[in-house]
Amino acid sequence: MVERFALSRRRxxxxxxxxxxxxxxxxxxxxxxxxxxxxxxxxxxGIVPFHGAxxxxxxxxxxxRLAFAAFDVSAGVSRDQLRELLVxxxxxxxxxxxxxxxxxxxxxxxxxxxxxxxxxGLTAGNLTITFGVGPSLFDGRxxxxxxxxxxxxxIPPLPGDNLDPLRSRGDLCVQxxxxxxxxxxxxxxxxxxxxxxxxxxxxxxxxxxxxxxxSDGQDTPRxxxxxxxxxxxxxxxxxxxxxxxxxxxxxxxxxxxxxxTYVVTRRVRMLLESWDRDFLQDQEQVFGRTKASGAPLGAxxxxxxxxxxxxxxxxxxxxxxDAHIRLAAASTNDGATxxxxxxxxTDGVNQETGQLDAGLFFIAFQRDPRTxxxxxxxxxxxxxxxxxxxxxxxxxxxxxxxxxxxxKDFWASSLFTT
Amino acid sequence: xxxxxxxxxxIAVVIATGVVACGGSDSxxxxxxxxxxxxxxxxxxxxxxxxxxxxxxxxxxxxxxxxPTTFKVVNKDAGDVTExxxxxxNTILGEKENLTPxxxxxxxxxxxxxxxxxxxxxxxxxxxxxxxTQAAGATxxxxxxxxxxxxxxxxxxxxxxxxxxxxxxxxxxxGAFVTAVKAGDLDQAxxxxxxxxxxxxxxxxxxxxxGDLDPAIDARIDDAPDVASWTGFHRLEKAIFADRSLAxxxxxxxxxxxxxxxxxxLVAKATFQPAQIANGATELLDEVGKTKITxxxxxxxxxxxxxxQGNVEGADKAFTLLEPALKSLDPKLASTVxxxxxxxxxxxxxxxxxxxxxxxxxxxxxQRRGLSQAVDALAEPLSQVAGVVVS
Numbered sequence: 001m002v003e004r005f006a007l008s009r010r011r012x013x014x015x016x017x018x019x020x021x022x023x024x025x026x027x028x029x030x031x032x033x034x035x036x037x038x039x040x041x042x043x044x045x046g047i048v049p050f051h052g053a054x055x056x057x058x059x060x061x062x063x064x065r066l067a068f069a070a071f072d073v074s075a076g077v078s079r080d081q082l083r084e085l086l087v088x089x090x091x092x093x094x095x096x097x098x099x100x101x102x103x104x105x106x107x108x109x110x111x112x113x114x115x116x117x118x119x120x121g122l123t124a125g126n127l128t129i130t131f132g133v134g135p136s137l138f139d140g141r142x143x144x145x146x147x148x149x150x151x152x153x154x155i156p157p158l159p160g161d162n163l164d165p166l167r168s169r170g171d172l173c174v175q176x177x178x179x180x181x182x183x184x185x186x187x188x189x190x191x192x193x194x195x196x197x198x199x200x201x202x203x204x205x206x207x208x209x210x211x212x213x214x215s216d217g218q219d220t221p222r223x224x225x226x227x228x229x230x231x232x233x234x235x236x237x238x239x240x241x242x243x244x245x246x247x248x249x250x251x252x253x254x255x256x257x258x259x260x261t262y263v264v265t266r267r268v269r270m271l272l273e274s275w276d277r278d279f280l281q282d283q284e285q286v287f288g289r290t291k292a293s294g295a296p297l298g299a300x301x302x303x304x305x306x307x308x309x310x311x312x313x314x315x316x317x318x319x320x321x322d323a324h325i326r327l328a329a330a331s332t333n334d335g336a337t338x339x340x341x342x343x344x345x346t347d348g349v350n351q352e353t354g355q356l357d358a359g360l361f362f363i364a365f366q367r368d369p370r371t372x373x374x375x376x377x378x379x380x381x382x383x384x385x386x387x388x389x390x391x392x393x394x395x396x397x398x399x400x401x402x403x404x405x406x407x408k409d410f411w412a413s414s415l416f417t418t
Numbered sequence: 419x420x421x422x423x424x425x426x427x428x429i430a431v432v433i434a435t436g437v438v439a440c441g442g443s444d445s446x447x448x449x450x451x452x453x454x455x456x457x458x459x460x461x462x463x464x465x466x467x468x469x470x471x472x473x474x475x476x477x478x479x480x481x482x483x484x485x486p487t488t489f490k491v492v493n494k495d496a497g498d499v500t501e502x503x504x505x506x507x508n509t510i511l512g513e514k515e516n517l518t519p520x521x522x523x524x525x526x527x528x529x530x531x532x533x534x535x536x537x538x539x540x541x542x543x544x545x546x547x548x549x550x551t552q553a554a555g556a557t558x559x560x561x562x563x564x565x566x567x568x569x570x571x572x573x574x575x576x577x578x579x580x581x582x583x584x585x586x587x588x589x590x591x592x593g594a595f596v597t598a599v600k601a602g603d604l605d606q607a608x609x610x611x612x613x614x615x616x617x618x619x620x621x622x623x624x625x626x627x628x629g630d631l632d633p634a635i636d637a638r639i640d641d642a643p644d645v646a647s648w649t650g651f652h653r654l655e656k657a658i659f660a661d662r663s664l665a666x667x668x669x670x671x672x673x674x675x676x677x678x679x680x681x682x683x684l685v686a687k688a689t690f691q692p693a694q695i696a697n698g699a700t701e702l703l704d705e706v707g708k709t710k711i712t713x714x715x716x717x718x719x720x721x722x723x724x725x726x727q728g729n730v731e732g733a734d735k736a737f738t739l740l741e742p743a744l745k746s747l748d749p750k751l752a753s754t755v756x757x758x759x760x761x762x763x764x765x766x767x768x769x770x771x772x773x774x775x776x777x778x779x780x781x782x783x784x785q786r787r788g789l790s791q792a793v794d795a796l797a798e799p800l801s802q803v804a805g806v807v808v809s
Contacts, residue, residue: 104530110693111805197758198793
């Protein structure tokens with residue numbers, strides 16, 4: 001077990017195979033060619049191609065670290081200035097994803113360096129930078145009101161929410177994932193710097209450990225409660241499920257979102273002090289899994305089918321009615337399923353209580369939150385046994401446009417042109 | 419008690435980077451002067467011809483000056499080598515692929531000084547060293563017209579005049595304030611405290627350039643080595659607005675008067691370089707973000723927004739003097755900075771009250787954040803001005 005984990009972890013970090021990810025076209029990750037013909041060579045190690053039909057950072061093998069930021073566009077910024085920001089951001093993101101500095105810096109002792117410098121000498125660390133736009137961007141400031149997809153509605157209040165408005169929502173979002181936390185931080189920091197005067201940082205969340213697998217080649221990591229959760233995630237190899245549940249199809253009400261997806265983020269604080277006092281059997285019943293092996297209760301191995309209908313000697317289901325695994329299962333949600341890509345986070349000590357402020361920064365991609373996250377979470381919020389130990393402290397939804405096709409394209413270009 | 423004064427930060431970090439930007443697309447690849455590259459003036463495009471053979475890929479010159487460069491790749495007769503790349507370590511900076519024998523093509527780059535390699539996979543010798551040196555005359559200053567030079571000269575004398583006027587005003591307003599303090603007139607001292615603060619904050623980075631003078635005049639209690647040796651405006655501010663007693667403050671008041679007088683003597687001889695003026699403006703805004711928005715600077719009088727006004731006006735004056743030259747050198751930057759100044763004044767406007775500003779206690783957390791964001795929005799482009807106007 002330990003051996004297998006170590007092996008596949010190394011593969012996740014250094015393996016070259018499959019970086020392109022499902023649906024990703026091979027493209028010049030670095031370098032320039034006057035005829036912009038796609039490079040035929042495989043991407044260099046540790047570099048995830050930035051250009052493609054879909055944005056990277058969704059089906060890309062989940063990297064180890066997260067830096068996720070939401071921005072608000074500043075008052076008085078015009079539609080053209082917003083577009084200019086996205087053009088500049090895209091160029092900078094493409095460079096950083098290729099392991100380069102944000103801009104060329106000639107020796108200019110009297111100017112601040114264009115790149116902040118902390119990623120110099122580090123590898124790209126499989127950096128992906130994924131961009132999205134929030135519902136508030138369509139409020140009329142930029143003449144985009146008619147472009148708002150129906151699926152991009154604010155997440156309604158849900159039972160058990162205790163949301164901090166300053167950590168929720170936002171006009172724009174940037175998700176930077178990398179295997180090196182400094183690389184992920186550098187990406188957000190430099191995009192933020194480029195946005196000075198055009199957009200302000202609204203909130204910023206770091207995640208220190210992935211909690212999801214997005215590929216069959218990755219082992220399921222444990223969350224801060226010590227459990228494997230998300231075993232039955234949508235994997236990049238499963239293109240049928242991706243097309244059905246993640247990518248926005250040709251039937252979308254807004255053409256600019258075709259090939260895109262929607263991301264929902266929730267900062268789920270875990271009441272770890274209480275959880276750590278709960279006895280093992282109860283912990284396992286809360287999740288519906290065995291803590292040590294990750295196998296569903298009543299099954300032998302982690303990836304065995306979840307025996308939702310099996311009853312124990314006492315006549316009760318072995319996986320109880322309020323177990324997390326049952327309520328989250330697609331089969332009990334009319335087939336609703338989402339691609340989870342969350343990270344464990346901590347922001348130190350909650351100064352009010354002296355308890356740990358730590359938990360899961362939940363990230364889920366889906367083709368429509370109204371048939372994905374919202375019904376699933378509504379059901380979980382109503383009866384999940386886990387609710388005793390968690391509280392949702394932030395909430396946001398963003399439309400994630402399709403990928404940046406080539407170096408001339410930019411994030412959400414279809415929003416401005418289609 | 420701050421970082422190095424107006425003295426333009428001499429130690430800017432230079433980053434070793436990927437060093438190139440994609441050049442314009444010269445698709446087709448014909449037409450460029452074949453062969454010779456020679457030395458190109460900064461900004462003028464040069465061409466390097468790279469010939470692919472089965473043995474290697476050879477540039478016609480091994481060393482070129484930095485600047486926009488077209489690489490013309492020619493495959494003479496190499497059947498199994500069909501591409502050439504310019505690489506920096508493992509990073510491909512530019513490449514031309516799929517060149518079968520007889521074909522040629524180009525790629526264009528703005529190449530920065532550095533050591534690179536030409537890489538042709540499959541050749542007997544796959545990598546050949548290629549060196550780019552710093553182009554002569556590549557600095558901004560060398561290409562400046564006489565008009566710009568004259569405008570910058572006007573800016574430096576204009577700024578010296580401005581500083582002297584501000585300090586002369588400071589001498590007057592401080593004198594009146596000190597008189598009230600020494601007369602033990604609390605109300606009058608409170609009333610006269612604001613005027614010298616505004617004068618001082620407009621030129622604060624200049625005062626900072628004179629060693630101990632700024633700490634003596636403007637230290638916050640946190641900056642003083644100990645309370646007993648704490649002098650200056652804020653020591654008196656505490657007596658007036660917090661202690662409500664001027665007992666024992668006469669020596670502090672006298673020293674303040676003396677120190678302001680010293681400042682006046684020193685600025686009479688001071689001269690300024692364009693980059694110093696620009697960096698001073700940025701430092702004024704950094705001051706706003708560091709101690710004013712937080713409410714530390716005027717914690718007893720709550721006049722923080724007046725200090726902000728002083729800092730912003732001082733930065734504006736510095737920028738306004740540089741603006742004519744900057745409009746020639748970098749019109750986009752000039753217009754961005756001006757727009758952001760306007761936005762910052764607009765952000766400050768709601769807090770105006772009478773001839774000054776509201777008590778800073780009345781400014782909420784959200785409002786303070788908004789002000790800070792407007793300051794950052796201005797300071798970022800403003801920080802790029804020095805590099806453009808530097809001599």
